[in-house]
Amino acid sequence: MDELSARAAALVARHPHHARLRRVGTSRAGTPMWLLSVGRGSRHTLIVAGPHANEPVGGATVLRLAERALADPRLTECADTTWNLLLSLDPDGSRRNEGWLSGPYTLGRYFRHFFRPGFLEQPEWLPDGAAGAALPETRTLLDLQDELRPFLQCSLHGVDIGGGFVELTRELPGLDQRVARTAARLGVPRELSPYDTLHWPRLGPAVYRIPPPRRGDLAAAMTEAAVESTWYHPHRHGTVTAVVEAPMWGVSAVEDASPAPDADAALRTVSRTLRHDTRRLAGILARVRPSASAGPDAARLLAPVDDYLLVGPGVADSWDPDIRDGTNRPLPPPDTARLTTLALSGRRVALRTAGLLHQLVTRAGHDPAGALPELDGLIDTWCADYRDGHGARWIPVARQTEYQTRVVLAAFELAAGHPRTAGSRSGEPEWSSEPAVPMHRE
Template identity: 50%
Template sequence: MPPRYPTVGELTARAGALAAAHPGRAALRRIGRSRGGEPLTLLTVGRGERDVLVVAGPHANEPVGGATALRLAEHLLAAGPDDGPGAAAWHLLICLDPDGARRNERWLSGPMTLGHHFRRMFRPSFPEQPEWLHARSRAELLPETRALVDLQDELRPFVQFSLHGVDIGGSFVQLTRPLPGVADALARSAADRGIPLELSPFDAFFCTGPGTAVFDMPPPSRRDQFTGSLSPSHASTWYHPYRYGTTTAIVEAPMWAADEMADASPHPDPRGAVTGIGRLTERDAEFLAGLADRIRPRVPVHVAPLLRTVDDFRRSCPALVAEWDPESFAGFPGGLSGLNRAQVLALTIAARRLVLRTAGMLYQTAEGCGPAAHDVRDALDRFLTARCAVFERRCRPRWVPVADQVEHQFQVVRAAFGLLTEGARAPGAATAPA
């Protein structure tokens, strides 16, 4: 098991070594190239009546998925040529965004502290994230997105796993189709590794589900996220293969665990907490916007992607803060007074990590501007130190070893695959559309 996250180069080399060591049972192919010219590598293991698609690295700052994909490949190859009655061809896309993943390699070897992480992490601006179908036509899609969509159309998989690694929180699963039984498997694996289950993640705040930390994503006609959010689920590669009968499972494993994400007890002051979240976020956004404007004329081309992400936050912040106004929870089940500790912490983490990510990438932007921006860099350094300290006191995060993150995600994927296979074999099971 890996003591740390593998780099893009290590993922590619290991996938190639597995394919070379198992000719006839594993194959490697390039399904496209990234905007920066990186190969998009697909490792296929096994044969069967069904195709399984695993997408690792859909978000550049979430590196666990590549290690999980290789863990799956090694397991399948060790299991022998027939992996039981549910045998399938597993297609493992080891990194959907290699350009962005390479920008994150500066923090992968540690130290694993929030301060180091946020000063070195990179998350592309929303239009530059290949998971989302935000272009007007297929020809306008990012090359990484187009490669994934083409692969989905080619395979028409009966299940797609999108592997994510939330920075702070707990584990949870989102589903585009119901999957009874997966909540039990998720709970067992999380308990074995001391990982909390996230009762109400920001990404699924308005979703319901069949069990703890499992959420059925609603149809496009219904709200699934805060409307100010930059990631509408239905305009995503999660739903693109839905027409083929595909079930997509988004599997989240946390880097840092926050145990209060599993606390369903009533919050003592939800109004005060939510009001405070909004006010602090608004104040921090104004401070960061001012620093961004100061260095904007000096930003060199090679760090411009960092500033685009900062501008994303600046545009989205007013809408998010407006939605976190206490009055906006009038239509929430139980209203504002019904929010529990897990829900309030989910909102707190969502707001704080937006601020910290933005500050961290602005810090790197100032570094890239050289001595002329040292004053801005120093101001951001102080800001990050102070805000990370407050965040740690509020969330009490504890690092989850990479090996535990990988093994947890691996176990959940295998369990979900088994449940889907059993469901497909059950008498009277529905047939996927052609």
């Protein structure tokens, strides 16, 4: 977080007539929330980095977008546009993830340092509606949306294991083709059946329509985004929101649309595995809670653990072909991509829970229940399954950032109504057509 703020300030110092940095809010822990603005057009974009604490790519992306906007007047003066880039929506949570950001970039290191607040402490959601939003980070974003009335809002997310995809509150015809070209050029897999969009309309491969918010219980809200959110709040201003997901570890099978042999058997296995893992982790929690609850940050760590253990069994039931109790929504036809995504998602719930429990015990400074060796074994085994069983491979930071930047610029061109740049045979805007990042670059 300190590096991100310092780099934004240095950029403004180099371009004082074209870039500004202003404090727009303060986090719960007193951390300043900074908005970097480039250009002075009458129309606004709002680009939000760090909505989820464990997804750091957006911070690098907003800096790259600012550099592009400063270098190319077609993004600012010619488009009558001001780019507004919020450096982090959850600076406190982002800081709690810094233990793995210096590398080495291994799955085990990531999950042992993983942090994401409990659902009710995530500033992107509005479980009580905009009027009832209490988190200062949420209020800061809502105020910015109402002040700027952006024609485009992009929420920058990072998929830990899987592929890239985009979710939209309004259609942007042609975006799926732009995403496909960008992903192919940069070697980033597209996620054709994301768990997040399991029951959402598909606008094209790896592009999905976010349904209007509806009331639901906590489990539904966490698994289907079934509550009001800051994605939809500016809808009344004519805003199109694009949630741009860039993967950290890519898995090729998430873009395999071939039919899956014996899909029901695979679904039973995934469901049974998630139930088993949830029960085992619940047992570990019961053993460590009495001794670890008084440790540093215990309440913050326990909140997401309780959330994951709450939703795990219900998620497993919703996938199980043998459970048809009238409440489960039928799954879309399961192809290889969808079955892979569900397997990755179930394991993700378990690994995140195990990582948070590992931190809980470690920070308590003692382990009378003897849980750490068991947690270390589970984390190592499950990460090996990602790596060896699913072929998860690290995508260099430069490539993650370039992929997300190009998708944002494609959404900008389509939302702004720009004609395709003359001479661009592929239809990609020239400002997003830099040569592909070399495969070896970090």
